[in-house]
Amino acid sequence: MHFSDLGLKAELLRAVADQGYDTPTPIQQQAIPAVMTGRDLMATAQTGTGKTAGFTLPILHRLSSAPAGQLARVTKKPRVLVLVPTRELAIQVEESVRTYGKHLPIVSLAVFGGVGINPQIANLRRGVDILVATPGRLLDHIQQRTADLSAIEILVLDEADRMLDMGFIRDIRKIIALLPKQRQNLMFSATFSPDIRELAAGLLHNPASVDVAARNTAAETVAQCVIETNRDQKKELLCHLFATRGWHQVLVFARTKHGADALSKTLEKSGISSAAIHGNKSQGARTRALTDFKEGKLVALVATDIAARGIDIDALPYVINYELPDVAEDYVHRIGRTGRAGMEGKAISLVSHDERGNLRDIERLIKRDLERLVIPGFEASAIAPPKPVQPPRGARKPQPGRPQAKKTAQNPSRPQQHHSGNRHR
């Protein structure tokens, strides 16, 4: 099938061709015709399947088919509302709207928290056809009467499962209550949990349903391997991999905000330009890091799972799990950042003894054993090294220059290293 078989307007086909796409992805093949007819839609699809174009293209087609008098620059009222869980996703969805709508007179805007509200108000006043919003900030605008939802014709809930996970259900219900009853509803979710079913049952009328969310899609297309090592060797191993493999764009996952910061600093020290993104970073810092990474100014972006949600980077070649996630499904989400839309991608996980249970859970979920890669000098010791003993609270930190206990095998606070061979420093 070709995009031109879908009945989309010439302006949209041109924008799609500008992007270099000729074949619609499975979700696009199914969703685009359904949405064009005005039907409600329930789609089970993850990021990476092409879902954004799956709803953006038919929405733009419908909006631009209406008389010019209905355009927001005349009415000053948005006609489409896309609710998303995170600022990053808001920015990316709105970027897609602009990309695909660039040959049409349709205006879009993303509104999200963590940044000043006044520029958003000024833009809303000028008239916005497609409003992409996170629920909290949209409610702020509603309260201040700077967003008028009385002319919404199409509502999209994108990553609905994430919105529920993040506790947005009450906000979503409040927002839905303010919309005109007569409208088209599109819902996208990576999972089809009982909560999602309930939300869909109350929201959608006779929906077309599209399911391309084989949870393991990415797991099947991304080349994956595991390097078993000791926890205290991971930092050095990661720097070694960067130094020896000529990587230029790598998304690294860490479990904690603090861990992400520390790892990013270590990479910087060893000459690998890097930034960390996580929930404690300001919106400005997160957007800047993401832009620098996309533009190739940063080699590594170290992220926590929450911060990485919705990050969309074309042709991201590598994902590194510096630490495995606690929840096996998050592994599939993480590696789904690479190998998008047929591009080749590789995911490498550094696994220490304490993470072997997590690894077993992941292998069970994706129904296969991951290939083990051995890096000489960084092999895991046969038995788990003892955990470093934490000094008691209030104990004095060793002072620089003071003599310290020798770090030998006799000292149990220092994990023993069983490897031999060359370390690349």
Ligand code: AMP
């Ligand atoms: P999404 O699932 O919407 O996050 O999109 C995943 C990635 O696939 C994005 O980087 C899109 O630009 C890209 N993409 C979307 N549709 C197509 C297509 N038909 N062919 C190739 N790439 C696409």
